Amino acid sequence: MRGIQLAEYVKGPHELKVTDLPDPVPAPDEYLIEVHAAATNFFDILQIQGKYQHQPPFPWVSGAEFAGIVLATPASSKNPKFPVGSRVFGATQGAYATKAVAKEVSMLAVPEGWSFKEAAGLFVTAPTSYGALVVRAGIKAGDYVLVHAAAGGVGLAAVQIAKAFGATVIATAGTKRKLEVAKAFGADHVIDYRDEKWPELVKKLTPKNRGVDIVYDPVGLVDKSTKCTAWNGRILVIGFAGGTIEKVAMNKVLLKNISLVGTHWGQYANFEKETVVTVWEGIMKLVKEGKFRGTEFTDQEFVGLEKVPDALAALGGRETWGKVVVTVPQEGRSKI
Numbered sequence: 001m002r003g004i005q006l007a008e009y010v011k012g013p014h015e016l017k018v019t020d021l022p023d024p025v026p027a028p029d030e031y032l033i034e035v036h037a038a039a040t041n042f043f044d045i046l047q048i049q050g051k052y053q054h055q056p057p058f059p060w061v062s063g064a065e066f067a068g069i070v071l072a073t074p075a076s077s078k079n080p081k082f083p084v085g086s087r088v089f090g091a092t093q094g095a096y097a098t099k100a101v102a103k104e105v106s107m108l109a110v111p112e113g114w115s116f117k118e119a120a121g122l123f124v125t126a127p128t129s130y131g132a133l134v135v136r137a138g139i140k141a142g143d144y145v146l147v148h149a150a151a152g153g154v155g156l157a158a159v160q161i162a163k164a165f166g167a168t169v170i171a172t173a174g175t176k177r178k179l180e181v182a183k184a185f186g187a188d189h190v191i192d193y194r195d196e197k198w199p200e201l202v203k204k205l206t207p208k209n210r211g212v213d214i215v216y217d218p219v220g221l222v223d224k225s226t227k228c229t230a231w232n233g234r235i236l237v238i239g240f241a242g243g244t245i246e247k248v249a250m251n252k253v254l255l256k257n258i259s260l261v262g263t264h265w266g267q268y269a270n271f272e273k274e275t276v277v278t279v280w281e282g283i284m285k286l287v288k289e290g291k292f293r294g295t296e297f298t299d300q301e302f303v304g305l306e307k308v309p310d311a312l313a314a315l316g317g318r319e320t321w322g323k324v325v326v327t328v329p330q331e332g333r334s335k336i
Contacts, residue, residue, distance in 0.1 A: 003097025004308055007059045009050035013312035016048065016062070018305045023099055024061075030101040031082065032072035037120035038095040038308070039065035039296075040315050040324045042241065056093055063096030063308070065089075067110060067120035068328075074104065082107060089119040096308050098328060105269070108280065111287045118294030121153060121323025124265075125295065127279050128238065129157035132216060132263040134165070134282060135275060137234045141166025143213040144206050146228065148193065148221050149241060151178035151321040156185045156295040158216045164291040170205055170212065172198060174318075177299075181321045185295070199227035206230070211256075220244055222260065226252040234259045295322035302326040 003021045010016060026032045041064060046052040048062055067089035073080035081104055082088055090107035094100045110119040133139045145162040149155045150171030162169045163186040171187035173179045179190040189205050191198050203209045211230035215222075218238035223246055225235055235258060240246070253260060268276050286292040297320045302311040308326050315324045 001097055001099040002305060003061045003094070003099075004063065004305060005059050005061050006048060010048050013045060013048070013309040013316065016309045016312075018308075021061070021097070024094065024097075024101045026072060026074065026101045028076035029074050030103055031070055031074060031080070031088075031107065033066065033068045033088065033092075033100045033102055034071050034330055035066045035068040035095060035098055035100050035328045036116040036330060037067045038063050038326050038328055039121035039124075040308070040311050040326065041065065041124065042315065045312055045316050061094035061097050061100075063094060064091050065120055065123050066092065066095040066100055066102070067116040068100075071099070077104075080104070082109070087116070087119075089116075089123055091123045096305060096326075098305070098330060111284065114287075114294060117296055117325050117327060120325045121294065121296050125153040125157045125323060126161075126283050126292070127268075127276070128154050128263065128265040129161050129216070130279050130283050131265050131268065131275070132236045132238060132261075133158060133161050133214065135279065136261045136263050137214045137236055139165045139167055139214060143167040144170065144211075144230070145214045145216060146170045146172070146202055146212040146225065147182075147187070147216045148172050148219045148225075150182040150187060150190070152218065152241070153295055153323040154218050154238060155216075156182070156322050157292075159185050159187050160292050161286065162214075162216075164286050164289075167214075170202055172202075178321050193221070199224055202228040220246050222246050223248045223252070226256065226258060229256060229258050232257050232259075234261050237262045296325045297322045304329060 001023050004016050043052050070082050070086040087110040088107045092102035145167045147158045151173045169187045170189045171182035172191050172193040182190050191201050211228045215225045215235040220240040220242040311324045311326050314320050
Protein backbone atom coordinates (compact mmCIF):
# COMPACT_ATOMS: atom_id res chain seq x y z
CA MET A 1 0.00 0.00 0.00
CA ARG A 2 0.93 3.69 0.02
CA GLY A 3 0.67 5.92 3.06
CA ILE A 4 2.08 8.76 5.15
CA GLN A 5 4.19 7.15 7.84
CA LEU A 6 6.14 9.02 10.52
CA ALA A 7 9.36 7.79 12.11
CA GLU A 8 9.90 11.12 13.86
CA TYR A 9 7.87 14.26 14.53
CA VAL A 10 7.77 17.04 11.93
CA LYS A 11 7.45 20.81 12.20
CA GLY A 12 4.49 21.05 9.86
CA PRO A 13 2.34 19.30 7.22
CA HIS A 14 4.63 20.00 4.26
CA GLU A 15 7.32 17.76 5.75
CA LEU A 16 5.01 14.75 5.35
CA LYS A 17 5.92 12.23 2.63
CA VAL A 18 3.95 9.47 0.89
CA THR A 19 5.85 6.18 0.67
CA ASP A 20 5.27 2.52 -0.23
CA LEU A 21 4.50 0.51 2.91
CA PRO A 22 3.56 -3.06 3.79
CA ASP A 23 -0.19 -3.64 3.97
CA PRO A 24 -1.48 -3.34 7.55
CA VAL A 25 -2.14 -6.65 9.30
CA PRO A 26 -5.51 -6.59 11.11
CA ALA A 27 -5.71 -7.76 14.72
CA PRO A 28 -8.29 -10.54 15.29
CA ASP A 29 -10.96 -7.92 16.10
CA GLU A 30 -10.17 -5.55 13.22
CA TYR A 31 -11.46 -5.02 9.69
CA LEU A 32 -9.18 -4.33 6.73
CA ILE A 33 -10.43 -1.27 4.84
CA GLU A 34 -9.63 0.04 1.37
CA VAL A 35 -9.60 3.80 1.95
CA HIS A 36 -11.34 5.94 -0.69
CA ALA A 37 -11.46 9.25 1.20
CA ALA A 38 -9.78 10.64 4.31
CA ALA A 39 -10.87 13.72 6.25
CA THR A 40 -8.49 16.17 7.92
CA ASN A 41 -8.67 17.37 11.52
CA PHE A 42 -6.79 19.94 13.61
CA PHE A 43 -5.65 17.15 15.90
CA ASP A 44 -3.88 15.52 12.93
CA ILE A 45 -1.66 18.60 12.74
CA LEU A 46 -0.95 18.44 16.46
CA GLN A 47 -0.23 14.72 16.31
CA ILE A 48 2.40 14.91 13.56
CA GLN A 49 4.17 17.57 15.66
CA GLY A 50 4.04 15.47 18.84
CA LYS A 51 1.61 17.86 20.55
CA TYR A 52 -1.52 15.71 20.80
CA GLN A 53 -2.66 13.74 23.86
CA HIS A 54 -2.61 10.47 21.88
CA GLN A 55 0.81 9.78 20.35
CA PRO A 56 1.37 6.25 18.98
CA PRO A 57 4.81 4.64 19.19
CA PHE A 58 6.95 5.14 16.07
CA PRO A 59 6.57 4.32 13.27
CA TRP A 60 2.91 5.16 12.71
CA VAL A 61 0.66 6.24 9.85
CA SER A 62 -1.11 9.57 10.30
CA GLY A 63 -4.76 10.46 9.73
CA ALA A 64 -7.90 9.40 11.57
CA GLU A 65 -11.18 9.78 9.65
CA PHE A 66 -11.88 7.62 6.61
CA ALA A 67 -14.49 6.19 4.28
CA GLY A 68 -13.99 3.14 2.13
CA ILE A 69 -14.75 -0.50 1.39
CA VAL A 70 -14.35 -3.55 3.64
CA LEU A 71 -11.68 -5.89 2.23
CA ALA A 72 -11.59 -8.37 5.13
CA THR A 73 -13.65 -8.97 8.26
CA PRO A 74 -12.33 -9.70 11.78
CA ALA A 75 -10.95 -13.21 12.19
CA SER A 76 -12.52 -13.40 15.65
CA SER A 77 -16.07 -12.68 14.40
CA LYS A 78 -18.38 -15.38 13.05
CA ASN A 79 -21.08 -12.85 12.21
CA PRO A 80 -19.43 -9.50 11.32
CA LYS A 81 -21.66 -6.45 11.12
CA PHE A 82 -20.02 -5.31 7.87
CA PRO A 83 -19.45 -8.04 5.25
CA VAL A 84 -16.69 -7.81 2.63
CA GLY A 85 -17.64 -5.13 0.10
CA SER A 86 -19.55 -2.97 2.61
CA ARG A 87 -19.24 0.80 2.25
CA VAL A 88 -18.20 2.14 5.65
CA PHE A 89 -16.87 5.26 7.36
CA GLY A 90 -15.29 5.81 10.73
CA ALA A 91 -12.13 6.65 12.64
CA THR A 92 -8.87 4.82 13.18
CA GLN A 93 -5.16 5.58 13.42
CA GLY A 94 -3.70 5.46 9.91
CA ALA A 95 -6.35 6.94 7.61
CA TYR A 96 -3.81 8.68 5.35
CA ALA A 97 -3.13 5.51 3.41
CA THR A 98 -4.65 3.37 0.68
CA LYS A 99 -5.48 0.72 3.30
CA ALA A 100 -6.23 0.87 7.01
CA VAL A 101 -7.47 -1.35 9.84
CA ALA A 102 -10.37 -0.41 12.12
CA LYS A 103 -12.49 -1.88 14.91
CA GLU A 104 -16.23 -2.43 14.44
CA VAL A 105 -17.10 -0.01 17.27
CA SER A 106 -15.43 2.81 15.29
CA MET A 107 -17.27 2.18 12.02
CA LEU A 108 -20.70 2.82 10.53
CA ALA A 109 -22.36 2.15 7.19
CA VAL A 110 -22.15 4.97 4.65
CA PRO A 111 -25.65 6.52 4.42
CA GLU A 112 -27.61 5.59 1.32
CA GLY A 113 -26.93 8.03 -1.50
CA TRP A 114 -23.81 9.48 0.15
CA SER A 115 -20.39 9.44 -1.51
CA PHE A 116 -17.24 8.31 0.28
CA LYS A 117 -16.08 11.92 0.23
CA GLU A 118 -19.23 13.12 2.00
CA ALA A 119 -19.14 10.32 4.56
CA ALA A 120 -15.44 10.64 5.42
CA GLY A 121 -16.02 13.81 7.43
CA LEU A 122 -19.09 12.64 9.34
CA PHE A 123 -17.73 10.51 12.20
CA VAL A 124 -16.33 13.25 14.47
CA THR A 125 -18.37 16.37 13.72
CA ALA A 126 -21.96 15.15 13.54
CA PRO A 127 -22.10 13.32 16.91
CA THR A 128 -20.18 16.11 18.64
CA SER A 129 -22.83 18.62 17.61
CA TYR A 130 -25.82 16.32 18.06
CA GLY A 131 -24.61 15.18 21.47
CA ALA A 132 -24.08 18.76 22.57
CA LEU A 133 -27.30 20.31 21.31
CA VAL A 134 -29.71 17.43 21.86
CA VAL A 135 -28.28 15.39 24.74
CA ARG A 136 -26.59 18.12 26.76
CA ALA A 137 -28.60 21.26 25.98
CA GLY A 138 -32.04 19.74 25.36
CA ILE A 139 -32.70 21.83 22.25
CA LYS A 140 -36.35 22.30 21.32
CA ALA A 141 -38.48 24.06 18.74
CA GLY A 142 -38.54 27.81 19.26
CA ASP A 143 -35.09 28.05 20.83
CA TYR A 144 -32.68 30.74 19.66
CA VAL A 145 -29.23 29.19 19.12
CA LEU A 146 -25.95 31.05 18.61
CA VAL A 147 -23.38 28.96 16.73
CA HIS A 148 -19.81 30.27 16.78
CA ALA A 149 -17.37 29.36 13.98
CA ALA A 150 -20.48 28.23 12.16
CA ALA A 151 -18.67 27.47 8.90
CA GLY A 152 -16.32 24.94 10.51
CA GLY A 153 -16.94 21.19 10.52
CA VAL A 154 -18.72 21.00 13.87
CA GLY A 155 -20.28 24.42 13.26
CA LEU A 156 -22.06 23.42 10.04
CA ALA A 157 -23.22 20.23 11.73
CA ALA A 158 -24.59 22.31 14.62
CA VAL A 159 -26.40 24.70 12.27
CA GLN A 160 -28.16 21.83 10.50
CA ILE A 161 -29.10 19.99 13.69
CA ALA A 162 -30.44 23.14 15.36
CA LYS A 163 -32.58 23.92 12.30
CA ALA A 164 -33.84 20.32 12.15
CA PHE A 165 -35.13 20.69 15.73
CA GLY A 166 -36.99 23.90 14.92
CA ALA A 167 -34.57 26.47 16.36
CA THR A 168 -33.70 29.90 15.00
CA VAL A 169 -29.96 29.92 14.26
CA ILE A 170 -27.67 32.94 14.56
CA ALA A 171 -24.28 32.06 13.11
CA THR A 172 -20.94 33.80 13.51
CA ALA A 173 -17.88 33.51 11.27
CA GLY A 174 -14.86 35.60 10.35
CA THR A 175 -15.02 36.05 6.56
CA LYS A 176 -17.65 36.92 3.97
CA ARG A 177 -17.29 33.50 2.32
CA LYS A 178 -17.75 31.65 5.62
CA LEU A 179 -20.84 33.71 6.42
CA GLU A 180 -22.23 32.77 3.00
CA VAL A 181 -21.56 29.09 3.70
CA ALA A 182 -23.29 29.22 7.11
CA LYS A 183 -26.31 30.81 5.43
CA ALA A 184 -26.30 28.14 2.70
CA PHE A 185 -26.46 25.41 5.35
CA GLY A 186 -29.51 26.94 7.00
CA ALA A 187 -28.47 29.74 9.36
CA ASP A 188 -31.25 32.32 9.75
CA HIS A 189 -28.89 35.19 10.58
CA VAL A 190 -25.13 35.63 10.15
CA ILE A 191 -22.76 37.96 12.04
CA ASP A 192 -19.06 38.68 11.55
CA TYR A 193 -17.44 38.14 14.96
CA ARG A 194 -14.61 40.49 13.99
CA ASP A 195 -17.15 43.22 14.82
CA GLU A 196 -16.53 44.03 18.48
CA LYS A 197 -20.24 44.68 18.96
CA TRP A 198 -21.32 41.17 17.95
CA PRO A 199 -22.92 40.33 21.36
CA GLU A 200 -25.13 43.39 21.03
CA LEU A 201 -26.00 42.48 17.42
CA VAL A 202 -26.94 38.95 18.53
CA LYS A 203 -29.27 40.23 21.26
CA LYS A 204 -31.08 42.49 18.79
CA LEU A 205 -32.00 39.42 16.73
CA THR A 206 -33.82 37.77 19.64
CA PRO A 207 -37.37 38.50 20.89
CA LYS A 208 -37.39 41.61 23.11
CA ASN A 209 -33.58 41.56 23.12
CA ARG A 210 -33.70 38.70 25.64
CA GLY A 211 -30.68 36.86 24.24
CA VAL A 212 -30.15 33.33 22.97
CA ASP A 213 -31.22 30.14 24.73
CA ILE A 214 -28.18 28.10 23.64
CA VAL A 215 -24.63 29.08 22.70
CA TYR A 216 -22.57 26.52 20.77
CA ASP A 217 -18.91 27.47 21.26
CA PRO A 218 -16.02 25.51 19.72
CA VAL A 219 -13.76 28.58 19.73
CA GLY A 220 -13.41 29.99 23.24
CA LEU A 221 -15.91 32.87 23.29
CA VAL A 222 -17.77 31.96 26.48
CA ASP A 223 -17.09 35.16 28.40
CA LYS A 224 -18.32 37.46 25.64
CA SER A 225 -21.25 35.14 24.92
CA THR A 226 -22.61 35.66 28.45
CA LYS A 227 -23.51 39.19 27.29
CA CYS A 228 -26.06 37.85 24.81
CA THR A 229 -27.29 34.74 26.65
CA ALA A 230 -30.86 34.66 27.93
CA TRP A 231 -32.01 33.89 31.49
CA ASN A 232 -31.60 30.12 32.03
CA GLY A 233 -29.45 29.94 28.92
CA ARG A 234 -26.99 27.12 28.24
CA ILE A 235 -23.47 27.69 26.93
CA LEU A 236 -21.98 24.58 25.34
CA VAL A 237 -18.20 24.41 25.73
CA ILE A 238 -17.04 22.35 22.73
CA GLY A 239 -13.41 23.38 22.41
CA PHE A 240 -10.87 26.17 22.18
CA ALA A 241 -10.02 26.50 18.49
CA GLY A 242 -9.14 30.13 19.16
CA GLY A 243 -6.04 28.85 20.95
CA THR A 244 -6.74 30.10 24.48
CA ILE A 245 -8.50 28.29 27.31
CA GLU A 246 -10.72 30.98 28.78
CA LYS A 247 -11.15 32.27 32.29
CA VAL A 248 -14.79 33.28 32.72
CA ALA A 249 -16.14 35.92 35.12
CA MET A 250 -18.45 33.63 37.09
CA ASN A 251 -20.65 36.46 38.38
CA LYS A 252 -22.05 36.74 34.84
CA VAL A 253 -22.99 33.06 34.98
CA LEU A 254 -24.67 33.53 38.35
CA LEU A 255 -26.66 36.66 37.49
CA LYS A 256 -28.36 35.14 34.44
CA ASN A 257 -28.80 31.59 35.78
CA ILE A 258 -26.56 30.40 32.93
CA SER A 259 -25.49 26.76 32.70
CA LEU A 260 -21.96 26.13 31.42
CA VAL A 261 -22.13 22.70 29.79
CA GLY A 262 -19.01 20.79 28.77
CA THR A 263 -19.18 18.29 25.91
CA HIS A 264 -16.47 15.69 25.31
CA TRP A 265 -17.95 13.39 22.69
CA GLY A 266 -14.94 11.07 22.60
CA GLN A 267 -15.53 10.00 26.21
CA TYR A 268 -19.09 8.80 25.65
CA ALA A 269 -17.69 5.48 24.35
CA ASN A 270 -16.11 5.00 27.79
CA PHE A 271 -18.81 6.36 30.10
CA GLU A 272 -22.15 6.23 28.21
CA LYS A 273 -22.03 3.63 25.46
CA GLU A 274 -25.82 3.57 25.17
CA THR A 275 -25.84 7.30 24.33
CA VAL A 276 -23.50 6.70 21.39
CA VAL A 277 -26.12 4.41 19.86
CA THR A 278 -29.02 6.82 20.38
CA VAL A 279 -27.03 9.78 19.03
CA TRP A 280 -26.16 7.95 15.80
CA GLU A 281 -29.76 6.79 15.44
CA GLY A 282 -30.81 10.45 15.70
CA ILE A 283 -28.25 11.59 13.15
CA MET A 284 -29.17 8.90 10.63
CA LYS A 285 -32.84 9.80 11.04
CA LEU A 286 -32.02 13.40 10.09
CA VAL A 287 -29.95 12.15 7.13
CA LYS A 288 -32.83 9.96 5.93
CA GLU A 289 -35.26 12.88 6.24
CA GLY A 290 -32.95 15.08 4.18
CA LYS A 291 -32.28 17.42 7.10
CA PHE A 292 -28.55 16.72 7.34
CA ARG A 293 -26.04 16.69 4.49
CA GLY A 294 -22.30 16.33 4.11
CA THR A 295 -20.20 19.36 5.01
CA GLU A 296 -17.15 18.67 2.84
CA PHE A 297 -15.19 21.71 1.62
CA THR A 298 -15.83 22.17 -2.11
CA ASP A 299 -13.99 25.39 -3.01
CA GLN A 300 -10.85 23.37 -3.74
CA GLU A 301 -10.19 19.71 -4.52
CA PHE A 302 -7.52 17.57 -2.88
CA VAL A 303 -6.98 14.37 -4.86
CA GLY A 304 -4.34 11.82 -3.89
CA LEU A 305 -2.36 11.23 -0.69
CA GLU A 306 0.26 13.66 -1.97
CA LYS A 307 -2.30 16.43 -1.40
CA VAL A 308 -2.70 15.65 2.32
CA PRO A 309 0.03 18.19 3.30
CA ASP A 310 -1.73 20.92 1.28
CA ALA A 311 -5.09 20.01 2.81
CA LEU A 312 -3.70 20.11 6.36
CA ALA A 313 -1.91 23.41 5.70
CA ALA A 314 -5.11 24.95 4.33
CA LEU A 315 -7.03 23.70 7.37
CA GLY A 316 -4.40 24.99 9.79
CA GLY A 317 -4.32 28.35 8.04
CA ARG A 318 -8.10 28.69 8.45
CA GLU A 319 -8.50 29.11 4.69
CA THR A 320 -11.26 26.51 4.49
CA TRP A 321 -14.77 25.76 5.69
CA GLY A 322 -16.55 22.56 6.66
CA LYS A 323 -14.58 19.33 6.50
CA VAL A 324 -11.51 19.25 4.27
CA VAL A 325 -11.52 15.80 2.67
CA VAL A 326 -8.82 14.19 0.53
CA THR A 327 -9.88 11.76 -2.19
CA VAL A 328 -7.76 8.60 -2.18
CA PRO A 329 -7.85 7.06 -5.68
CA GLN A 330 -7.93 3.27 -5.89
CA GLU A 331 -7.42 1.39 -9.16
CA GLY A 332 -10.14 -0.98 -10.20
CA ARG A 333 -12.63 0.07 -7.54
CA SER A 334 -15.84 2.10 -7.56
CA LYS A 335 -15.61 5.84 -7.99
CA ILE A 336 -16.31 8.31 -5.19
